[in-house]
Amino acid sequence: MAETAAPSSTAVGERPLKAMTKAGFADRERLLARVMLLPSIVYIVALVAIPFFVAIAYSVSDVTTGNASYDFVGLRQYRTIVEDAVFRKALWNTLIFTALTMVLVVVFGKILALVLTSEFRGKWVVRFLVLLPWTTPVALATVNWLWLLDSLFSPIDWLLRQYGLLGDPSALFGASQHLTYLGKPHLAQASVIAVQAWRLIPLAAVIMMAGITAIPHELHDATEVDGAGAWRSYWEVTFPLTLPIMAVATLFGAILTFTDMTVVRVLTNGGPLHSTEVLASWAYTKGIGGGDLGQGAAIALFLFPLLLAAAVLILQAVKRMEVL
Amino acid sequence: MAAPVTPRARMPIDVERERRRAGRRHVAGRVTLYVTAIVFALLAAFPFLWGVITSFKADKDLYKVTNNPFTFNEPPTFKHVAYLFTSTPFLTFVKNTAIVGAFVVLITLLLGLPAAYALARLDMKWGGALGIGIFFVYLVPPSLLFISLSRLVAILHLQDSKLALILIYPTITVPVSVWLLIGFFRAIPKDIEEQAMVDGFSRFAAFWRIAVPLAFPGIVAVVVFAFTLSAHEFIYALAFDADAANTTLSVGVPTVLIRGDVFFWQSLQAASILVAIPIAFVFNLLLERFISGFTMGAVKG
Numbered sequence: 001m002a003e004t005a006a007p008s009s010t011a012v013g014e015r016p017l018k019a020m021t022k023a024g025f026a027d028r029e030r031l032l033a034r035v036m037l038l039p040s041i042v043y044i045v046a047l048v049a050i051p052f053f054v055a056i057a058y059s060v061s062d063v064t065t066g067n068a069s070y071d072f073v074g075l076r077q078y079r080t081i082v083e084d085a086v087f088r089k090a091l092w093n094t095l096i097f098t099a100l101t102m103v104l105v106v107v108f109g110k111i112l113a114l115v116l117t118s119e120f121r122g123k124w125v126v127r128f129l130v131l132l133p134w135t136t137p138v139a140l141a142t143v144n145w146l147w148l149l150d151s152l153f154s155p156i157d158w159l160l161r162q163y164g165l166l167g168d169p170s171a172l173f174g175a176s177q178h179l180t181y182l183g184k185p186h187l188a189q190a191s192v193i194a195v196q197a198w199r200l201i202p203l204a205a206v207i208m209m210a211g212i213t214a215i216p217h218e219l220h221d222a223t224e225v226d227g228a229g230a231w232r233s234y235w236e237v238t239f240p241l242t243l244p245i246m247a248v249a250t251l252f253g254a255i256l257t258f259t260d261m262t263v264v265r266v267l268t269n270g271g272p273l274h275s276t277e278v279l280a281s282w283a284y285t286k287g288i289g290g291g292d293l294g295q296g297a298a299i300a301l302f303l304f305p306l307l308l309a310a311a312v313l314i315l316q317a318v319k320r321m322e323v324l
Numbered sequence: 325m326a327a328p329v330t331p332r333a334r335m336p337i338d339v340e341r342e343r344r345r346a347g348r349r350h351v352a353g354r355v356t357l358y359v360t361a362i363v364f365a366l367l368a369a370f371p372f373l374w375g376v377i378t379s380f381k382a383d384k385d386l387y388k389v390t391n392n393p394f395t396f397n398e399p400p401t402f403k404h405v406a407y408l409f410t411s412t413p414f415l416t417f418v419k420n421t422a423i424v425g426a427f428v429v430l431i432t433l434l435l436g437l438p439a440a441y442a443l444a445r446l447d448m449k450w451g452g453a454l455g456i457g458i459f460f461v462y463l464v465p466p467s468l469l470f471i472s473l474s475r476l477v478a479i480l481h482l483q484d485s486k487l488a489l490i491l492i493y494p495t496i497t498v499p500v501s502v503w504l505l506i507g508f509f510r511a512i513p514k515d516i517e518e519q520a521m522v523d524g525f526s527r528f529a530a531f532w533r534i535a536v537p538l539a540f541p542g543i544v545a546v547v548v549f550a551f552t553l554s555a556h557e558f559i560y561a562l563a564f565d566a567d568a569a570n571t572t573l574s575v576g577v578p579t580v581l582i583r584g585d586v587f588f589w590q591s592l593q594a595a596s597i598l599v600a601i602p603i604a605f606v607f608n609l610l611l612e613r614f615i616s617g618f619t620m621g622a623v624k625g
Contacts, residue, residue, distance in 0.1 A: 036531075043498065047491075055468065055469065136599065140577055
């Protein structure tokens with residue numbers, strides 16, 4: 001806008017009043033924009049950007065909570081943690097838990113989104129119940145699961161026993177009276193994945209619903225006129241159009257899974273024998289529990305490449321949506 | 325198919341057959357829909373439904389392996405729910421969560437409203453880049469920052485103080501709120517503010533007295549969202565505020581109540597459900613708004 005006023009600036013006296021006020025207005029607008037943005041930017045730089053770079057600086061130092069003097073040690077912390085079997089387990093678990101959780105979240109989130117965009121009686125009650133896992137604070141919902149997976153009083157065990165699937169030499173799940181879900185490595189891992197998927201399916205469904213409701217009705221009408229049935233209309237119209245938003249829902253879920261330590265911390269505390277340890281929980285144990293800020297920061301930074309990849313993929317999916 | 329017949333002879337039967345087939349397909353579709361909906365509802369709510377039953381169980385009933393866990397084998401009791409309120413710090417956690425949440429919401433709106441308006445409306449060189457920047461900040465998780473921030477909190481002597489959480493939580497809520505609010509501001513027709521400015525309003529007055537009131541639905545969504553996010557947060561609260569007097573529900577219930585002497589499963593289940601129900605209720609009221617906000621702000625941004 002400032003450029004439009006520039007040619008007439010040679011003859012100051014003839015400068016049209018309208019252009020002048022317009023230029024002044026644009027300048028004021030720009031100043032106002034800066035003033036309105038500044039507090040947020042200062043705040044974010046101070047408490048997100050700087051701490052992020054401090055974390056990188058910590059990861060190449062020997063800083064501990066006991067000895068805060070900064071000594072540069074190069075990549076020593078990274079070498080130490082990579083040689084640690086627990087770290088490798090945590091890295092592997094983070095990847096596997098995220099991948100398996102996402103498979104469950106995509107499949108069931110999609111079905112749930114289709115259910116919730118249909119009309120039926122009692123929808124309000126169903127919606128209330130299926131959103132509970134997402135709206136309840138994760139740590140509290142995990143407390144409910146902790147009791148559900150109790151080694152002695154799990155109602156799942158009770159149901160399995162009732163149907164003869166447990167507690168009998170010939171039973172499918174063995175002769176023991178209890179499966180002790182959180183006491184055996186594989187069952188504990190499966191439990192963590194189940195809780196993660198359980199809490200994220202509603203979120204994925206809500207995001208996908210936004211995609212389904214955004215499809216213009218005319219498209220459905222057009223396919224109906226062309227004689228397409230519900231099934232074909234779904235696969236040829238709804239599905240391709242909602243593909244990008246499914247990608248967004250999945251990637252959001254992935255980020256929330258691989259950066260989370262709440263479920264692991266409350267449900268298993270990384271056990272048994274570190275079999276459910278993930279990067280975030282291990283970084284916490286080392287960095288805050290053990291006070292080794294350098295190692296903790298180095299472990300947490302392994303999340304960053306994954307995070308960056310997910311963010312770039314989300315942006316690409318969003319761009320594809322804008323094309324529509 | 326059978327031997328070829330002339331189209332005219334085939335038609336009436338065909339229409340009848342088609343109609344019946346469509347009817348059958350319709351009924352099958354409805355049944356599938358209801359069954360799927362009910363299965364999802366039961367699986368999602370199972371831990372809570374069972375938690376509600378557990379909350380009212382007597383010890384004798386609860387701690388007997390052979391008892392049916394889904395019915396009352398002994399008369400139900402209100403004892404453990406009352407215990408939660410009278411003899412545990414549960415209400416302190418509720419109060420702390422409310423105080424932290426209220427301040428976080430206030431800071432989020434003070435920072436987020438002007439920033440979102442500037443990005444949505446005002447002509448700027450770096451507007452697009454800033455929008456993407458905010459998106460990236462939104463994706464930076466607490467698990468990446470808690471180590472350096474815990475040092476900061478220690479340096480500022482804010483350990484075991486609610487101030488630490490009030491200071492840090494807006495890093496989570498501001499980016500997502502700006503993102504949502506941009507969509508709501510863009511949905512307001514530009515003419516309304518322009519008319520106000522012709523009538524002598526300054527741009528800032530147009531923002532504060534015209535755009536903000538019109539974006540009220542977006543503000544409600546942000547209030548709910550920011551409050552919920554700060555109630556959900558776990559890592560920062562665990563790292564900065566593990567002390568029973570100052571911590572929030574999210575950390576207080578699983579650490580202070582479980583790890584401490586209090587180990588009444590009935591009270592723990594009740595604690596979780598008493599928090600879960602009101603939040604879910606408010607979210608259900610706002611779900612449509614949230615969905616439209618998501619499509620407006622994030623997707624069509």
